[in-house]
Every structure is written in C-alpha cells, then in structure tokens.
Amino acid sequence: MNDSALTPERILAAAEEVLRRYGPGKATVVDVAQALGVSHGSVYRHFASKVALRDAVLRGWLERVMAPLDAIATSRTAPPARLRQWLTALRDIKRNKVLGEPELFATYSALAADAREVVGEHVEHLLGQIETIVAAGVKSGDFRKVDAQATALAIFDATSRFHYPGMAHLWNTPGEDAAFAQLLDLLLAGLTPTTAPPRRRKSAS
Amino acid sequence: MNDSALTPERILAAAEEVLRRYGPGKATVVDVAQALGVSHGSVYRHFASKVALRDAVLRGWLERVMAPLDAIATSRTAPPARLRQWLTALRDIKRNKVLGEPELFATYSALAADAREVVGEHVEHLLGQIETIVAAGVKSGDFRKVDAQATALAIFDATSRFHYPGMAHLWNTPGEDAAFAQLLDLLLAGLTPTTAPPRRRKSAS
DNA sequence: TGAATGACAGATTTCAATATCTGTCATTCA
DNA sequence: TGAATGACAGATATTGAAATCTGTCATTCA
Structure with a gap:
C-alpha cells in the first residue's frame, strides 16, 4: 500500500482524507494508519498526539482556503473598495463552503x-490583513485617522455575524445579502472622514 | 400540595422552577405535574405540548429580562447617547446573566x-426598538438620513458578536470592553451626518 | 541504528436492553 | 358536566457491559 517513506506530509494527506470520509467524530488515528498501510504507532513518531494531527490538518485547510484574502489585502485597490472586497471575499468563502x-x-x-490555539493564530492573521487595509486608507486619506489595530478588531467583530461558523445557520435566509450590504455601508460610512473630501492617491484614469 | 385551581400561570411558574432545577435536558412534564401535585395529563389541558410550555416559559423570561430596554428605547435621551445606552444595556443584560x-x-x-418562533418575535421586538432610536436620530439631525429599518438591522447584526448567546464564550476575555467600545464608536461614526453639525432638539440646560 | 511494530493499560465510545417520557383518550370524580 | 386521572402506544433517553481507541514502549526488523 505504501509507496515511499512515511512523512508528515503523507500522514497529513491521509488524515485529511479520513476526516473527509468519516467526519471528525468517527475518524481515528487507526483509520489514518490503515489508509497509509502502517501501524498506528508509526503515526505517533511524526505527530505527538491526535490533537496535534488534527490541528495540523486544520492549519493547512485554513491556509489553503483563505489564500485569496492575502492577495486582496495587499492589492492596489483603493482602501474603501478593497475593504469591501476583502470582507465580501471572507464572507463568500465561508458561505460557499457552508452552502456547497x-x-x-x-x-x-x-x-x-477545539483548536483555540490554531484558530487564535488564524484570527490574528485576518486581523492583520484588515489592519493593513485600514492603515492604507488612513494614509491615503480615504479613512478617518483611526487606530488601525483597534478599528480592524471592531470591523472583524462587526462582521462576525456573517463569517463566524456558529452563525452559519443564518447564512441562507432571505435578505441576507441585503443585510450584509447594509452593514458594509454603515461601517464604511463610519470610516469616512467627516470634513474634507479624501485626496486620491492617483488621479482617476 | 395544590392550593387553588390549576391555571396556566401556576403551570408556567412550576415549569420555570423545574427547568431551573433540572435544566432543559432533564426537566419533564411529569416533573412539572408532580411539582403541582397533579397528573401530567392535566398539564395537557392547558398547554398543547411540551414545546408550547417551554415556549411560554421562554417568552415570559425574555419579556421580564429585557424590560429595561423598553424604557431606554423610548426615553428622551439624545439619540446617539440613547443608542449607546440601549446597546450597552442589551450587552450588559446578557453578559451579567452569563457571568452571574x-x-x-x-x-x-x-x-x-429550538424556539425559532419565539426568538424571531423577540428579535423583531428588539429591532423595533433600535429602529425607534435611529428614526429619532434621523429626525433630530443627530444621524444621517438612513433607512431606519435597514440600519437597525445592520446595527443589530454588527453587535451580535456581543449579544448573541452563541458568542458567550468570548464575553469574559480581556479587552472585551474595549472592543465593544470601539465597535460602538465606529457605528456611531457611521451614523453621524457628514456635512453640517447636527441641530440640537433642545438647547443644553 | 533508526524506523516500524503490535501488545498493552486506561480512557472513551458503542450498542442494545431497559426504563422513562410524551401525548392521547376512555373513564372517574366532584 | 367539566376537570382530572392514569393506562397506554410509540418515541426518546439511560445505562452498563463490551468493543474500540489513544498513547506508550519494549521488541523486531532491515
């Protein structure tokens, strides 16, 4: 059954497959070992525990699935549009996963x-991306002079209704898109400078 | 054991007590009947099902516990402060319950x-209160000319991170108060008129 | 000699037998 | 005569014995 040496990568791939097939409640490390054609003891040479293995799988998945966000966060799009784009993308990623x-x-x-650690890091990563966009907006004058870090958290919190998995049961009810759009408008309005119109970074083409 | 006639009110009170004591997973209508000194069949004369009984208990509790909000929503406080007050009160009510x-x-x-119906009505009620405050703010000029209903929903959604029970696990982490304050600031900023300063309803005393 | 094994202890899960619960209704009670 | 009862059927929950799983480690293997 096994082709090459037993590496963490191969174990990870097998674990992911087993988790997909059996679900998190049924997948055992014996199953993973079996899928690899080795004894379950061997798995423990590469991962300290089942939890560590699950964490690694989750980490990989989060990285893969959230990849599009990185690109948006650092794009050259004007900050207001970029923030909209980014938040919409975050929502769409999760929403499509749930519905699809x-x-x-x-x-x-x-x-x-039950992976506080991993999720914590993940959230930090996302917050960093929002902060990047907000900071860019403040610098360009598109946004008020807010504390980018605190505001990033506020934005993340404000939108959690639309991206936190515990809220997924609301994501396919009618009016959902409109509600999200409204929230985005309100948040963007909250970031808009009150006095002078923002100076543009570049002249419009 | 039983003093007077068997009324819905007495059943409700007993059901509440039983639910408190045994928790929702263990409380049975036999328990409720026993607490009242009647047969469980009698309970069904007044409530069509266990679900109906549970719904009624929930309804009563929500009404009681959310009472302070009504007062705030219709108070004469200036809309921005009133909205802050109301949202803070909503959060505090839930938070104190969780922590206490x-x-x-x-x-x-x-x-x-599992009481979609009841919760739905409850949420509608809360949305109505936010709408009242937003509409008052628009009228007074403290807020931009937003669609009060849609904005009320946006505000409710934006703050759900701090009042939705499914998020309760986050409510006693450090920085929580600051995060809520930040969110409030952002939302209020989003409601502030961009151009002229708001005209006051009354001159300051 | 370093990787893989598989037997093992203690913890967790499964499963089917048993008990309890919900909701109904013919009967009793006052 | 209208309210209360309690026996009942089918659905749901509990329980504890048996099976399985996790993580370790002395042993085997190449």
Whole structure:
C-alpha cells in the first residue's frame, strides 16, 4: 500500500482524507494508519498526539482556503473598495463552503471548535490583513485617522455575524445579502472622514 | 400540595422552577405535574405540548429580562447617547446573566435554540426598538438620513458578536470592553451626518 | 541504528436492553 | 358536566457491559 517513506506530509494527506470520509467524530488515528498501510504507532513518531494531527490538518485547510484574502489585502485597490472586497471575499468563502459542502464545513468547524490555539493564530492573521487595509486608507486619506489595530478588531467583530461558523445557520435566509450590504455601508460610512473630501492617491484614469 | 385551581400561570411558574432545577435536558412534564401535585395529563389541558410550555416559559423570561430596554428605547435621551445606552444595556443584560448565573443562562439559551418562533418575535421586538432610536436620530439631525429599518438591522447584526448567546464564550476575555467600545464608536461614526453639525432638539440646560 | 511494530493499560465510545417520557383518550370524580 | 386521572402506544433517553481507541514502549526488523 505504501509507496515511499512515511512523512508528515503523507500522514497529513491521509488524515485529511479520513476526516473527509468519516467526519471528525468517527475518524481515528487507526483509520489514518490503515489508509497509509502502517501501524498506528508509526503515526505517533511524526505527530505527538491526535490533537496535534488534527490541528495540523486544520492549519493547512485554513491556509489553503483563505489564500485569496492575502492577495486582496495587499492589492492596489483603493482602501474603501478593497475593504469591501476583502470582507465580501471572507464572507463568500465561508458561505460557499457552508452552502456547497455542508458536511465538509461541519467537519472543519468541529476541528476548529477545539483548536483555540490554531484558530487564535488564524484570527490574528485576518486581523492583520484588515489592519493593513485600514492603515492604507488612513494614509491615503480615504479613512478617518483611526487606530488601525483597534478599528480592524471592531470591523472583524462587526462582521462576525456573517463569517463566524456558529452563525452559519443564518447564512441562507432571505435578505441576507441585503443585510450584509447594509452593514458594509454603515461601517464604511463610519470610516469616512467627516470634513474634507479624501485626496486620491492617483488621479482617476 | 395544590392550593387553588390549576391555571396556566401556576403551570408556567412550576415549569420555570423545574427547568431551573433540572435544566432543559432533564426537566419533564411529569416533573412539572408532580411539582403541582397533579397528573401530567392535566398539564395537557392547558398547554398543547411540551414545546408550547417551554415556549411560554421562554417568552415570559425574555419579556421580564429585557424590560429595561423598553424604557431606554423610548426615553428622551439624545439619540446617539440613547443608542449607546440601549446597546450597552442589551450587552450588559446578557453578559451579567452569563457571568452571574451561567447555568440558568445555559438553560434559557437551550430553550431559545429550538424556539425559532419565539426568538424571531423577540428579535423583531428588539429591532423595533433600535429602529425607534435611529428614526429619532434621523429626525433630530443627530444621524444621517438612513433607512431606519435597514440600519437597525445592520446595527443589530454588527453587535451580535456581543449579544448573541452563541458568542458567550468570548464575553469574559480581556479587552472585551474595549472592543465593544470601539465597535460602538465606529457605528456611531457611521451614523453621524457628514456635512453640517447636527441641530440640537433642545438647547443644553 | 533508526524506523516500524503490535501488545498493552486506561480512557472513551458503542450498542442494545431497559426504563422513562410524551401525548392521547376512555373513564372517574366532584 | 367539566376537570382530572392514569393506562397506554410509540418515541426518546439511560445505562452498563463490551468493543474500540489513544498513547506508550519494549521488541523486531532491515
């Protein structure tokens, strides 16, 4: 069954497959070992515990699935549009997962539910991206002179209704898109400078 | 054991007590009947089902516990301060319940979790109150000319991170108060008129 | 000699037998 | 005669014995 040496990568891939197939409640490390054609003891040479293995799978998934956000966060789009784009993308990623592959989403939500550490890092990463956009907006004059870090957190919190997995049960009710759009408008309005119109970084083409 | 006639009110009170004592997972209508010294069949004369009974208990609790909000929503405080006050009160009510009586909160959260109907009405009620305040602010010129209903929903959504029971696990982490204050600031900023300063309803005393 | 094994202890989960619960209704009670 | 009862059927929950799982480690293997 096994082709090459037993590496963390191969274990990770097998674990992911097993988790997909059986779900987080049923997947055992014996299953993973079996899928690799090795004894379950061997798995423990590469991962300290089942929790460590699950964490690693979750980490990989989060990285893969959230990749599009990195690109948006550092794009050259004007900050207001970029923030909209980024928040919309975050929402869409989760929403599409929920609606498109509910079981898979449930699986990863379950993993996330008892992986404080990993989720914490992930959230920090996202907050950093929002902060980048906000800071860019403040610098360009598109946004008020807010504390970028604190404001990033406020934005993240304000939108959690639309991206926190525990809220997923609300994501396919009618009016959902409109509600999100309204919230975005309100937040963007809250970032707009009150007095002078923002100076543009570049003249419009 | 029983003093007077069997009324819905007495059943409700007994049901509440039983729910408090045993929790929503253990409380049975047999328990409720026993507490009243009647057969469980009698309970069904007054409530069509266990679900109806649980709904009624939840409704009563929500009404009681959210009473302070009504007063704030219709007070004469200037809309911006009033909105802050109202949202803070909503948060404090839930937060104090979670931190002060976690088991009781868990009980009512569990009831709420499968009482879409009741919760829906409750949310509508809360939205109505926010709408009242927003509309007052628009009228007084303290707020931009927003759609009061849609904006009320946006405000409710934006703050759900701080009042939705599913988020309760975050409510006693450090920095929580600051995060809430930041969010409030951002939302209020989003409501502030961009151009002229708001005209006051009354001259300051 | 370093990687893999598999037997093992203690913890956790499964499963089916048993008990309890919900909701109904023919009967009793006052 | 209207309110209360309690036996009942089907659904749901509990329980504890048996099975499985996690993580370790002395041993085997190449």
